[in-house]
Amino acid sequence: MSQMINAQRRHIRYGKLPHFFCPGCGDGQVLNFFLRAIDELGMNLEDMVAIGGVGCTARIPVYLNTDTLHGVHGRTLPWAMGIKLHKPEIPVVIFAGDGDAASIGGNHLIHAARRNLDVTMIVVNNLNFAMTGGQVAPTTPAKFVTMTTPYGSGEPPFDICEVALAAGATHVSRSTTSRGPQTIKAIKKGLQHRGFSLVEIISQCPTHFGRYALGSGKPEVNIEFIDDNSVTIAEAKNMTKDELRGKFVIGEFIDEQKPVFAGSSVYEVEE
Amino acid sequence: MTVHIDTPLCKGCALCARYCPRDVLVMTEVTNRKGFNVVGVINPENCINCRLCEMYCPDLAIAIEVPAKK
Ligand SMILES: Cc1ncc(C[n+]2csc(CCOP(=O)(O)OP(=O)(O)O)c2C)c(N)n1
Ligand code: SF4
Numbered sequence: 001m002s003q004m005i006n007a008q009r010r011h012i013r014y015g016k017l018p019h020f021f022c023p024g025c026g027d028g029q030v031l032n033f034f035l036r037a038i039d040e041l042g043m044n045l046e047d048m049v050a051i052g053g054v055g056c057t058a059r060i061p062v063y064l065n066t067d068t069l070h071g072v073h074g075r076t077l078p079w080a081m082g083i084k085l086h087k088p089e090i091p092v093v094i095f096a097g098d099g100d101a102a103s104i105g106g107n108h109l110i111h112a113a114r115r116n117l118d119v120t121m122i123v124v125n126n127l128n129f130a131m132t133g134g135q136v137a138p139t140t141p142a143k144f145v146t147m148t149t150p151y152g153s154g155e156p157p158f159d160i161c162e163v164a165l166a167a168g169a170t171h172v173s174r175s176t177t178s179r180g181p182q183t184i185k186a187i188k189k190g191l192q193h194r195g196f197s198l199v200e201i202i203s204q205c206p207t208h209f210g211r212y213a214l215g216s217g218k219p220e221v222n223i224e225f226i227d228d229n230s231v232t233i234a235e236a237k238n239m240t241k242d243e244l245r246g247k248f249v250i251g252e253f254i255d256e257q258k259p260v261f262a263g264s265s266v267y268e269v270e271e
Numbered sequence: 272m273t274v275h276i277d278t279p280l281c282k283g284c285a286l287c288a289r290y291c292p293r294d295v296l297v298m299t300e301v302t303n304r305k306g307f308n309v310v311g312v313i314n315p316e317n318c319i320n321c322r323l324c325e326m327y328c329p330d331l332a333i334a335i336e337v338p339a340k341k
């Protein structure tokens with residue numbers, strides 16, 4: 001019996017596996033989901049540019065058979081902007097951690113959303129700064145222990161989707177790594193959308209968030225935490241503000257067409 | 272159905288075993304070159320080709336083979 005190889009592996013840069021993600025990390029799952037979305041849409045990775053800043057999540061593009069930019073923390077969107085102004089026809093996808101996207105890169109995020117830059121930004125939110133050892137992030141839920149908040153975070157967290165919506169993003173959704181089919185669909189919709197699409201995926205970092213905040217580095221414990229705290233948009237409608245504290249609201253928040261910022265003919269939408 | 276596990280890539284996270292609805296996959300004491308306990312296939316005849324393990328494996332280590340129709 002010969003060994004059959006996972007079909008998504010043909011999209012991985014030669015010799016790059018095993019990847020550097022820890023056992024059970026959500027980043028590996030997002031890589032898998034993304035490749036499935038690409039296959040289902042029949043897109044060609046070689047025609048695309050994938051961008052990562054710095055962080056665990058930011059390494060996803062390093063494994064892809066795309067053209068890849070990697071290595072400047074928080075500045076994925078300025079790179080994307082440069083590409084889109086020069087060659088608007090190239091599909092650009094960004095993989096950013098919550099720190100990359102919303103902490104150091106937060107200002108770029110609001111202005112890319114406001115301008116409706118035509119890129120797909122996949123934000124893998126593992127609720128902490130993972131690569132540097134599990135420090136508190138603007139997305140860490142209040143009262144949770146991290147490496148730098150041994151008595152629990154005293155700050156209110158940030159809702160990345162709400163920020164993008166307030167800034168004018170035209171496609172915004174949130175999903176979780178434990179909802180595979182929904183996440184693949186969300187990535188597909190993000191890739192197909194013309195304009196700024198933000199696809200947030202709540203993800204597990206068993207190594208740091210798990211061990212500090214949840215007291216367990218077991219992937220399944222981390223996934224159960226996310227599942228137990230996820231509610232759909234429909235469920236959230238019947239919940240009070242207090243009940244919603246610390247919950248992840250899952251679903252598509254907006255999907256609309258507006259003039260896009262791309263190329264030399266900025267703000268011209270083609271039909 | 273044949274469940275192929277690429278053991279050099281497996282990191283022993285056990286997520287595939289968690290998602291399998293038919294208990295086809297179990298963690299073993301066998302370690303690979305990187306020192307991870309790898310997953311094993313115990314009763315492949317129970318596999319219903321749902322492919323949840325393949326979809327949720329963070330390491331792209333699983334492939335399900337459907338037997339060719341006679
Ligand atoms: C300009 C700059 N500041 C700080 C760092 C250090 N640094 C590296 S990764 C990182 C945060 C990573 O967190 P996140 O973006 O959420 O990604 P994750 O690792 O959690 O996927 C930081 C602060 C850096 N590389 N460059
Ligand atoms: S530190 Fe956390 S986010 Fe980074 S690879 Fe490990 S589990 Fe994943």
Ligand code: SF4
Nearest residue numbers: 281282284285287328
């Ligand atoms: S999900 Fe993948 S890496 Fe994890 S135990 Fe199963 S085969 Fe190994």
